[in-house]
Amino acid sequence: MEPPAWDRKELTVGELSARSGAAVSALHFYERKGLITSRRTTGNQRRYARSTLRRVALIRIAQRVGIPLAEIKTALDNLPNGRNPTKKDWEKLSRAWRSELDERIRKLQQIRNEFTDCIGCGCLSLNRCSLANTHDELGTHGEGPRRLIEAESA
Template identity: 65%
Template sequence: MTKVAWNTKELTVGQLAERSGVAVSALHFYEAKGLIKSRRTAGNQRRYTRDSLRRVAFIRLSQRIGIPLKTIKDALSQLPDERTPTREDWARLSAAWRGELDERIEQLLRLRDDLTDCIGCGCLSLESCPVANPHDQLGEEGPGARRLDTRLCVTQSVCVPAS
């Protein structure tokens, strides 16, 4: 790993990628989506302020727990530019997501507990399936599950049956 001097005010895209463990292409994507910012040098090279390291870490953690990029962008827009966010800044942002995360945890626990009976995939073959479809009556409406409550979706591809 290339050592960057502690008093370096700006990082190149390569340095930011190396320090954050995020691919350069991902950093370019984050920048295109407005999640991080850079300035351009006279030679048109990107330069990121050091606070970008914390922002990238926040983005990665938020993505890992399933927070959509739009929500992450909205949260980051509440932080001051070119200043490392404080503990209070992060506490304020994370508090806003606590209810949503608690709901996701509850959904995942329900999914785990109901996994052997039905995973809400639209299989329509298990006798105890709450979205049962005798004689495939819903098949006439097209492919995919038809009786899922989308509010209970953990992700776009994993939904749990309504209780």
């Protein structure tokens, strides 16, 4: 198999996969979800604009930090004329997602810090829970780990 020519304006799905690190199945999925587009050759093969690499990179980075695909799609759909994101676009998106990521980090730190001593008080009665949740007071708020849920609205 001949190595891909990265200077071409269009890439096959295999070349896009090799260059982006995304599996072919993931690229097909992104296309079905409207995150990326391709054109079809007369032989019905997909061809992607080389600039799709930037779009796939943004998708993969955003997914890696936990941004839902629907949110990524909305962000990409807001780019003028469906163009690929520029450095300025990425800066704007990353600022918009920063508070959401900071909140996720805060929740993960809370879970990490309380993981050994408490399971979030549902209550499943570890020794420490009687101190953090005397008489299962948090149980009146519903089932599940109430301390983590309450932290979300705090």
